[in-house]
Amino acid sequence: MSWQLGPEDLPALALGATLLGTGGGGDPHIGRLLVEQAMREHGPVTILDPDDLDDDLLIIPTAQMGAPTVVLERIPAGPEPLAALRRLEDHRGRRAAATMPIECGGINSMIPLLVGATGGLPVVDADGMGRAFPELQMETFSVYGVPGSPLAIADELGHTVLIDTGEDNRQLEWLARGVTIRLGGVAYIAEYAMTGRQVKDTAVPRTLSLALSVGRAILDARRDHRDPFAALADAFSRTIYTHIRELFHGKVVDVERRTTEGFARGRARIRSADGDGELEISFQNENLVAIRDEIQLAVVPDLICILEEETAEPITTERLRYGDRVRVIGVSTPALMRTPEALAVFGPRCFGLDREFVPVEDGPGGEIAGTADARMEEWEQTPVR
Amino acid sequence: MSWQLGPEDLPALALGATLLGTGGGGDPHIGRLLVEQAMREHGPVTILDPDDLDDDLLIIPTAQMGAPTVVLERIPAGPEPLAALRRLEDHRGRRAAATMPIECGGINSMIPLLVGATGGLPVVDADGMGRAFPELQMETFSVYGVPGSPLAIADELGHTVLIDTGEDNRQLEWLARGVTIRLGGVAYIAEYAMTGRQVKDTAVPRTLSLALSVGRAILDARRDHRDPFAALADAFSRTIYTHIRELFHGKVVDVERRTTEGFARGRARIRSADGDGELEISFQNENLVAIRDEIQLAVVPDLICILEEETAEPITTERLRYGDRVRVIGVSTPALMRTPEALAVFGPRCFGLDREFVPVEDGPGGEIAGTADARMEEWEQTPVR
Structure with missing residues (x-):
């Protein structure tokens, strides 16, 4: 089941994704402004449920790479992540059917939406961390056998770098981090190109939906003067x-x-x-x-x-x-x-x-007042719409 | 006029190229051993005079990049520079007609010969520095309008990086240096791909010949107990x-x-x-x-x-x-x-x-005893054979 994500969803998504970013994943304000602007120009973005993906579709995730401390002062111009995607498509000689986040976060849940809006691509409701992690090999994609290589990097000047370390995702991180540092501490990447089958086998499913529902729960509670x-x-x-x-x-x-x-x-x-x-x-x-x-x-x-x-x-x-x-x-x-x-x-x-x-x-942490642990231990979660 | 360069030429070439390297350009012993081994297996290498190049030939120079202090301890396995050339050829969708040095030096006059011997390519008798310089934008190619991009890097594991900074050769150096550092301080590159016409317009001509004649002059003098x-x-x-x-x-x-x-x-x-x-x-x-x-x-x-x-x-x-x-x-x-x-x-x-x-x-430096400055100020120099 696919659904449309529009500008009205962005405040809740940014809030929920930032919470899932667990301290990282980028600033929610910057990410939200980027996508709002793109959606005003290009319209809403189609979100694909991972279970609906055909096995042989090509999915290319996109992201920002760098230190969040730097991003606060060095805001993207806009076209960089789509340029990274295009560079990787050119290298592979095939267009992507969709893009996808690699992690949850204020920026990195938003970057694929920016690519989707400006590039006319749908975005898959899943990611490779189910939260944010600092390094590129720290992906469920990587854990379950998808190579991150080749990886494309683009900056705001249209300069590109393409890195291929074969199966070695740790070396990929090492080299891409080096390039990112030399690009001023932040860069935009496309990597972990994979099939629809691989998304279903390796990604954490429906984390855009999760971020939306978490964000909405907090916003609704604030509006209704309930405990968020x-x-x-x-x-x-x-x-x-x-x-x-x-x-x-x-x-x-x-x-x-x-x-x-x-x-x-x-x-x-x-x-x-x-x-x-x-x-x-x-x-x-x-x-x-x-x-x-x-x-x-x-x-x-x-x-x-x-x-x-x-x-x-x-x-x-x-x-x-x-x-x-x-x-x-x-x-x-x-x-x-x-x-x-x-x-x-x-x-x-x-x-x-x-x-x-x-x-x-x-551990010794306590339950939050007035709540109880979920009883639903099974794998699936409900899409938000 | 093309000529053959064989293993018997390597001691003089290594000596002369190291002198022209003016302190850098790599260790002569390591460079010489690499090419000797390749020539024993594959035979001598054909050297092309730059004036004989057809205007539309594709020439791709190859080199080692890194700190000479590191190279002393981290010797190339052998296939890296040819792998860099092949990576760049694949990216451009065209095979090179020849390779060429980017500088004179104990290693970097030898790397193109290694590529020539193992890849079955001729080597152009010219380079882009007429000596050695530490940075990639410091090329006569660059001075006279040839972009260094795209640049391919390869290491001994078969990992590759391709960098494209458009016309910006200084940024190319900056990013390639960053990757080289993360590869352990030394890497192998192919870059400044150019036409035969561009070689004739921008390269310092006949510097392999120069290195050979300088090296032979010293070796002959030593043998004959004359002042080298x-x-x-x-x-x-x-x-x-x-x-x-x-x-x-x-x-x-x-x-x-x-x-x-x-x-x-x-x-x-x-x-x-x-x-x-x-x-x-x-x-x-x-x-x-x-x-x-x-x-x-x-x-x-x-x-x-x-x-x-x-x-x-x-x-x-x-x-x-x-x-x-x-x-x-x-x-x-x-x-x-x-x-x-x-x-x-x-x-x-x-x-x-x-x-x-x-x-x-x-300046105040003195002439070397028993010699006088050359009177020949014009551009051309004579090939060694």
Whole structure:
């Protein structure tokens, strides 16, 4: 079943995608403005359900690559991601039937919509991370056998780079990151070209729908003066992100952040309102681990989201600052992201953390008041329309 | 007129090319071994005189890119430069009629011969620097309007990168250098694809012949117990490198060298035998400027060559060390490398030196004993056979 995504959907999508971005994935405001402008000119974008894809369609995901700290100051001109897609199409000698996100995030859920609007392409309702991760090999596509190569990079001057590292997605990340750094810290890419069959076998399904429903739940609750955190927990309970936990509530008392080797790296300290205890969160573009008094509350690939304490507005790592009053929530990732193969690609050790993965629902985090864990453990989730 | 270059020519070619490399261009021993092995397997290589090229032939130069300090420890496997050529051919949809060096040097005069031997291609007797320079935009090709893009990079694993920065050869260097650094500091490239007409219009002609004649002059003099420096001066006098000067004679007393941003950068101090004065030479892969007591004796693009004091063996920047007893010579570059357009691309200011170009023959360096400057100022030089 395909459906149309229009400008009226963008506020909810940007909000939900940024929350799923778990600190990274780019700024929601910039991403939303880009797509709004494109949709005003070209109309709404057709969204394809992954189950409806013919097996032999060519799907080429598109994305922004770089440090979110840089993107705040270096906004895309607009044509770059479509230029990257075209470059890869030219190399393969075949046009893509659709594009798709590689991750959820304020920018990277939007970039494929920009490509869809300006290039006249539908966008597949799925992605390769089910959240955001900082590196290109950290894709369910990669985990389940799709090579990221060849990868095309484009910048705002029309310059292009095409990288082919065969099956080696880690080397692909290494070289593409090097080029991105030399392009000023941000670039636009097309990669992980795959068939419709491969999308169905390897992608996290319906994450645009998920972002929309999460965003709408928060916006509706705010409008109706209900608790947005309860609404959020309720929205997740109808998805494959089964468990949601409140990890901490307090005030940001320190943010250490540096842009290095093409990433925004650092840590934040949050002190509880009653002065009782402190949470430390480490990040590499995205939040990686939440630790309270030496106890690990949540760790990648589970989601660690820092939300404004009243509105549940997600705060990205590059915007986080001293004095922010926040609630930190942990969300369980879908089953296909917790397999041994998946944890070997984006588990804690892949980020240099000497830690084991412990599911957030097995940790000491509490349930959000007035909610209960989802009972629906099965794989499918309902499309939003 | 085409001619055959065989394994018996390699010692002289390696020696002469290393001297023309003016401190850079790669180690002669490694380059020579690579081509010797290829010629043992595939036979000699056909060398084409640039004047004989049909206007519409496709010529694709090949080279090694990287810091010479790294190449000493990371020797090529062999197939990389041909893989880069093939990648660029595939991209353009056309086979090259010949390859060509982009610079003179112990490695980079040899890489095209390796490609020629293993790929069954002739090699054009010309290059784009008439010496060695550290950066890709520093080519007479670039000065006179040939774009370096698209550029193909290949490594020993068969991974490839293709970069297209349109007319912007400086950005091409910047991105290719970034990829080279991430490939471990050395990579193999094919770029500046051009027509036979463009070779005739923009290349420094017959520099393989030049390297051979310079190398033979030194080797013959050593064998016959004549002064190799006088033989060297005599050899240059029959070329478009009209003037040769002795700049200094002494012992290396200090070498400061670091491999940084993909280059070997630093400076050497040489003290005269009688303790009277000191010469300082700065380098970025190649020797850039020679200064004695605050007086500039020679500067890029003129050649500054550090030679062992008895044998005239050239010493590359990465091998230079405390205690070396050396004579430093300056050699004038051909007229097409001293035009305002050329100096804007590889004059002193292009290396961050706040200096004017002063021809070495107008400086205070002395003539080499028993020689006189060439009287032949015109453009052409005689092929060696």
